[in-house]
């Protein structure tokens with residue numbers, strides 16, 4: 001059986017609904033229509049009364065999920081696109097993220113963000129929000145890069161007693177396939193070595209893991225062995241696995257699809273620089289999208305985001321330094 | 322009334338107030354026709370893989386959309402949304418500008434940076450929507466507020482939204498702000514019965530959306546959105562009232578979206594019963610029938626206008642397809658107008 005990243009997300013939601021009566025799904029067009037990307041296909045039929053079509057109101061959707069969580073439920077919220085979560089930003093960062101710390105009442109909500117760029121999607125249907133949400137205390141931020149992780153991490157997100165921002169990459173929805181669903185999984189908070197190598201460490205997450213792997217395959221033909229670390233979750237961020245890899249290679253490049261100012265890659269570089277300075281043979285580097293909104297036309301988009309080609313250039317440069 | 326930026330394309334300039342009903346109707350009809358024909362072309366280019374991203378059509382909403390624009394004048398503000406091809410053209414956007422946005426031409430106003438329905442020329446009073454629904458209402462209100470501060474009077478701002486978009490906080494905040502400030506804002510709500518797959522019954526619980534106007538303390542108008550004459554008359558009144566100091570005007574039109582949410586969508590979720598009701602009437606066909614009935618046009622004339630619209634569209638598309646596409650090496654990759662404040666540091 002072959003299963004896509006998107007189907008894994010559907011299957012995880014089906015399992016969460018089947019296993020736990022506290023789980024319900026909430027979002028725009030997710031009921032009989034099955035969602036804009038079909039991530040909830042047939043779930044309304046299979047779980048009557050537990051897959052609810054919302055009004056077109058992100059702020060209220062997140063607010064309602066918080067209230068339901070206070071009542072002991074475990075809502076999974078679908079934002080139609082990650083970009084629209086900004087409309088619910090206040091409820092996410094000021095309400096959900098602060099609730100437990102202020103009141104000792106847990107806030108177990110999962111917010112699914114269909115994230116990242118695809119061809120022609122432009123400034124408002126392409127964004128990566130992980131750095132923004134990771135900045136706020138009180139949120140867990142997951143960025144699965146594989147079909148297996150999409151499945152197991154979404155299940156873990158629902159089980160966690162805190163608000164989880166689940167960044168699922170739209171580019172991977174249909175592109176990525178696996179032979180089946182995993183039966184066991186690495187715990188969230190643990191990074192993994194997606195490809196071992198001794199010459200340079202490339203830290204990536206979400207769709208950038210695949211760009212990094214493509215680059216690593218190409219550089220392998222030239223005799224360079226790149227180690228690719230998949231962060232899996234950006235908060236918590238597994239500094240130990242990153243440091244252990246840098247200890248082996250002496251060189252670090254952190255790659256992210258979000259905007260370049262601050263964010264996950266800056267965090268990775270900062271941690272390695274302060275906790276592993278002595279491990280480095282060269283200045284640690286980072287590669288992000290450009291500092292403009294995400295462009296509509298593919299000619300521009302292809303240069304705006306880091307691609308295997310752009311990562312290869314950065315790695316070659318790093319190896320020369 | 323076209324405000325005349327971009328390419329001149331008007332075959333008929335719709336008249337405001339002064340012209341006869343016949344002239345206004347005929348003018349509006351021809352914009353509707355051009356909108357329909359151009360969007361059909363964009364849809365076919367999209368299916369052929371020639372347009373990137375999404376294509377959203379205003380099919381069935383042309384009468385409403387055009388009625389807004391023909392009642393606006395130079396100096397007014399128009400902030401359209403995804404189903405306003407007719408209003409955009411009638412407001413003065415050239416077919417060339419529109420086509421360039423869809424095809425990503427480097428020569429267009431959007432230069433491939435943004436595309437399709439997100440286009441606009443804000444400095445000409447033609448706002449460029451962001452996707453986040455509701456967000457344009459307070460922006461138009463703010464522009465009107467600024468005009469008042471600058472001592473400019475007599476201008477009106479008009480913006481459109483679907484019934485789905487009325488569920489946003491931004492809608493509420495924007496309309497309420499405009500009401501409190503008594504701004505000359507016309508909010509046109511196209512209740513086309515569905516927001517993507519979500520029926521209107523899952524979007525609001527009041528009997529009629531226009532009831533909301535009373536809650537905000539503003540004037541409300543209801544109109545059959547499939548009836549061009551009714552739309553022209555209702556918008557004439559609403560725009561006129563806003564211009565004459567009557568404060569914000571809410572216009573609620575009833576109609577049905579006759580296309581998918583976007584061209585990727587087969588809209589199977591639309592209740593077939595609904596398509597057979599008066600709501601499902603095609604406003605363009607209805608306008609044609611009315612033209613014939615009133616003897617304002619002959620079938621031959623209508624056919625000739627359609628052919629003329631198709632010729633214009635084909636020529637424009639062919640011209641734009643020869644234009645250069647955006648080139649990443651020639652981009653400045655700078656999102657600030659204050660170039661001196663560019664950060665300059667790159668992670669590349």
Ligand SMILES: Cc1ncc(C[n+]2csc(CCOP(=O)(O)OP(=O)(O)O)c2C)c(N)n1
Pocket residue numbers: 028056058080084087403404452453454482483484485486487489511513515516517578582
């Ligand atoms: C704040 C926000 N949330 C979600 C979306 C995604 N979205 C785009 S169009 C649409 C449906 C809009 O329905 P409606 O406002 O009724 O307008 P219509 O498409 O029917 O013209 C949705 C949910 C959006 N654009 N903005």
